[in-house]
Amino acid sequence: MSSKTLPRHDVKDLSLAQHGRLRIEWAATQMPVLRIIRERFARERPLEGLRVGACLHVTTETANLMLTLQAGGAEVALCASNPLSTQDDVAAALVAEYGLSTFAMKGEANETYYRHIGEVLATRPEVTLDDGADLVSTLHRDASGLIDAVIGGAEETTTGVIRLRSMEQNGVLRYPIVAVNEAATKHFFDNRYGTGQSTLDGIIRATNLLLAGSTFVVAGYGWCGRGIAMRARGLGANVIVTEVDPVRALEALMDGYRVMPSARAAAEADVFVTATGDLNVIDLPQLTAMKDGAILANSGHFNDEINIPVLESLAVEKRTVRDFVVEYRLADGRRVYLLADGRLVNLSAAEGHPAGVMDMSFANQALCVEYIRKNAHALEPKVYVVPPEIDREVARLKLQAMGVEIDQLTDEQRKYLASWESGT
Numbered sequence: 001m002s003s004k005t006l007p008r009h010d011v012k013d014l015s016l017a018q019h020g021r022l023r024i025e026w027a028a029t030q031m032p033v034l035r036i037i038r039e040r041f042a043r044e045r046p047l048e049g050l051r052v053g054a055c056l057h058v059t060t061e062t063a064n065l066m067l068t069l070q071a072g073g074a075e076v077a078l079c080a081s082n083p084l085s086t087q088d089d090v091a092a093a094l095v096a097e098y099g100l101s102t103f104a105m106k107g108e109a110n111e112t113y114y115r116h117i118g119e120v121l122a123t124r125p126e127v128t129l130d131d132g133a134d135l136v137s138t139l140h141r142d143a144s145g146l147i148d149a150v151i152g153g154a155e156e157t158t159t160g161v162i163r164l165r166s167m168e169q170n171g172v173l174r175y176p177i178v179a180v181n182e183a184a185t186k187h188f189f190d191n192r193y194g195t196g197q198s199t200l201d202g203i204i205r206a207t208n209l210l211l212a213g214s215t216f217v218v219a220g221y222g223w224c225g226r227g228i229a230m231r232a233r234g235l236g237a238n239v240i241v242t243e244v245d246p247v248r249a250l251e252a253l254m255d256g257y258r259v260m261p262s263a264r265a266a267a268e269a270d271v272f273v274t275a276t277g278d279l280n281v282i283d284l285p286q287l288t289a290m291k292d293g294a295i296l297a298n299s300g301h302f303n304d305e306i307n308i309p310v311l312e313s314l315a316v317e318k319r320t321v322r323d324f325v326v327e328y329r330l331a332d333g334r335r336v337y338l339l340a341d342g343r344l345v346n347l348s349a350a351e352g353h354p355a356g357v358m359d360m361s362f363a364n365q366a367l368c369v370e371y372i373r374k375n376a377h378a379l380e381p382k383v384y385v386v387p388p389e390i391d392r393e394v395a396r397l398k399l400q401a402m403g404v405e406i407d408q409l410t411d412e413q414r415k416y417l418a419s420w421e422s423g424t
């Protein structure tokens, strides 16, 4: 693509485009469901002329979602949903190889991050795609004049859905949003197996730590925490779970983990990972209890799960010892290592979720954009769950792509399961 025809963009280095293209193509090989949807979209063009504004982690998988929407006829503009998660080669490829308006640079300052969101909003999107609700909230707060053009949106993650439900309850949400995170084919798999594997990947790439025999603390036993705990145990770590919800705590206990308060767990932790969506989960009591050499990481959406200002205030010295590893030396001589500035470690220090799992999340996203276009007139300014038929279709296609067949109910069984008469 010649520089004259490049779309509006702000990316780090366009010379990375060829490298990015190869990696986007590699991810595509692991995303068969999205490929099937893309082929249908290319034939049917259900999104013809639809302006889509996306604020998502700029990764190889997201690139494939953008290309799917583009194949369906949408005009797409993309910015990052986190300042550290952008893959600069992917951003370059989207602009230079695929002609897609992209505004994202790994390590961008907060001000640039919001300027990039502003660039996407300036394209006057009719559908918004979010991962954490920064696009929707900025639109409502700073650019409400553009809302009338918006017919709907989709939200990718737990934290974003919580923020949007709060907007709905406070009566400020002005257009319908489909909570893609709530699809079973999203959070059962992406949050659990995706975050589980990639969080470990991020910690290992950043530190090269031997996990076998280590004590590994996971705060939060939700979908992400379950996956992280499961994979850490698989690598031979001794896993402790901390929770605030008694049901989840009990589940962790019966899954075979030790469960205890976080300040006590901190005293044993070689690695302490947060995945709660909550604030200051690692705070003064936990930091005070940490062993020398403890490693802290976060896989929850925002970088406020670890109270970094308190950590800074306790430190007498701070230095970067490896990429994404900052050593804080505390007044009593203990050293604590913070990974990736407390931002999502899997997306900052590794590549985020494997494409094979994003295949399902982004198949949901693509089908939800089509659903919004078809049904916007009938939707109210609320947070909607993904229609069950979309969820089932994604699971069916994934099984088909993996070459797995399952049984079908017989007529006799269907009748039996629907009846109330037959008992003992």
Ligand SMILES: NC(=O)c1ccc[n+]([C@@H]2O[C@H](COP(=O)([O-])OP(=O)(O)OC[C@H]3O[C@@H](n4cnc5c(N)ncnc54)[C@H](O)[C@@H]3O)[C@@H](O)[C@H]2O)c1
Binding pocket: 157, 158, 159, 160, 187, 190, 191, 195, 219, 220, 221, 222, 223, 224, 225, 242, 243, 244, 245, 248, 275, 276, 277, 278, 281, 299, 300, 301, 302, 344, 345, 346, 347, 353
């Ligand atoms: N890293 C990623 O790529 C990725 C992927 C998906 C979701 N997320 C994010 O991860 C976070 C968790 O998502 P989820 O789907 O697991 O949510 P979830 O609601 O299923 O689980 C969160 C758990 O944290 C617990 N919790 C809350 N406060 C706590 C505290 N102070 N101490 C201990 N436990 C506490 C809750 O009781 C709950 O069980 C969200 O911010 C979500 O947006 C990140």
